[in-house]
Amino acid sequence: MDGNVEDFTETARSKQAQNMPEMTKVECRNIDVFYGEKQAIFDISLDIPDRAVTAFIGPSGCGKSTFLRCINRMNDTIESARVTGQIFMDGADINDHSIDPVLLRSRVGMVFQKPNPFPKSIYDNIAYGPRIHGLASGKQELDEVVESALRKAGLWDEVKDRLLAPGTGLSGGQQQRLCIARAIAVSPEVILMDEPCSALDPIATARIEELIDELRERYCIVIVTHSMQQAARVSQKTAFFHLGKLVEYGDTERIFTNPEDSRTQDYITGRFG
Numbered sequence: 001m002d003g004n005v006e007d008f009t010e011t012a013r014s015k016q017a018q019n020m021p022e023m024t025k026v027e028c029r030n031i032d033v034f035y036g037e038k039q040a041i042f043d044i045s046l047d048i049p050d051r052a053v054t055a056f057i058g059p060s061g062c063g064k065s066t067f068l069r070c071i072n073r074m075n076d077t078i079e080s081a082r083v084t085g086q087i088f089m090d091g092a093d094i095n096d097h098s099i100d101p102v103l104l105r106s107r108v109g110m111v112f113q114k115p116n117p118f119p120k121s122i123y124d125n126i127a128y129g130p131r132i133h134g135l136a137s138g139k140q141e142l143d144e145v146v147e148s149a150l151r152k153a154g155l156w157d158e159v160k161d162r163l164l165a166p167g168t169g170l171s172g173g174q175q176q177r178l179c180i181a182r183a184i185a186v187s188p189e190v191i192l193m194d195e196p197c198s199a200l201d202p203i204a205t206a207r208i209e210e211l212i213d214e215l216r217e218r219y220c221i222v223i224v225t226h227s228m229q230q231a232a233r234v235s236q237k238t239a240f241f242h243l244g245k246l247v248e249y250g251d252t253e254r255i256f257t258n259p260e261d262s263r264t265q266d267y268i269t270g271r272f273g
């Protein structure tokens with residue numbers, strides 16, 4: 001048979017995705033976040049689409065990271081933090097008492113500002129999550145999961161001959177792609193990225209941006225960025241935050257060319273922030 005079925009299905013799926021109406025993956029409703037007495041997020045409601053990149057932008061301290069951390073319940077790990085409101089992923093309330101936050105965090109992976117590989121080999125950095133979550137039944141299957149994650153993160157060719165070398169021995173950009181591969185290895189549906197390029201040089205940044213563009217065909221991606229150029233390059237949706245409030249949210253192209261709110265206009269034209 002000419003061409004294989006999987007290729008065909010994937011092509012059809014991505015074609016379908018281009019033509020399909022936008023599907024919401026994560027619905028956030030009336031989110032407030034407090035650190036002790038201090039309120040950091042004020043009544044934010046936002047629908048995040050699947051198979052697209054959503055950028056969170058806004059001046060320092062406006063609450064981008066705090067809001068991002070609500071999506072995988074990372075704020076649960078901060079003692080003073082209290083979150084109210086509801087977040088639904090595929091219609092299910094992620095704060096429901098039946099949801100295991102550890103499992104949730106494998107479905108909603110996170111990549112941080114500074115690459116943070118484990119002090120383990122490249123192979124074990126990737127294999128760690130699948131082992132814990134029982135996602136591979138033997139050595140061969142685990143090898144396949146590791147290879148597949150490294151390929152999707154665009155790192156396989158650079159590391160395939162040194163899988164047992166320490167992850168911390170890679171360059172900064174490679175370490176960040178290793179962390180993306182580590183998130184991918186547990187088959188997430190959503191990937192949260194908190195300023196993933198801020199510690200990288202322009203070439204490594206461009207490589208990560210290309211990767212984000214490739215990954216959006218499969219995942220719902222949310223990226224916090226200080227770079228407006230980066231938001232414009234990689235995202236389809238942009239949310240502008242200011243003083244803990246969501247000021248404006250919409251198609252990236254519109255936000256950057258025709259913002260409705262004067263605060264958004266001032267921020268994107270560099271008048272504050």
Ligand SMILES: Nc1ncnc2c1ncn2[C@@H]1O[C@H](COP(=O)(O)OP(=O)(O)OP(=O)(O)O)[C@@H](O)[C@H]1O
Nearest residue numbers: 035040058059060061062063064065066067078080
């Ligand atoms: N762990 C914490 N304990 C107390 N307050 C916090 C904590 N984390 C953040 N805040 C406060 O909450 C507000 C929002 O911070 P957050 O880090 O979410 O903003 P941000 O927009 O991501 O900022 P930046 O762009 O500088 O990273 C700030 O006033 C910050 O000081």
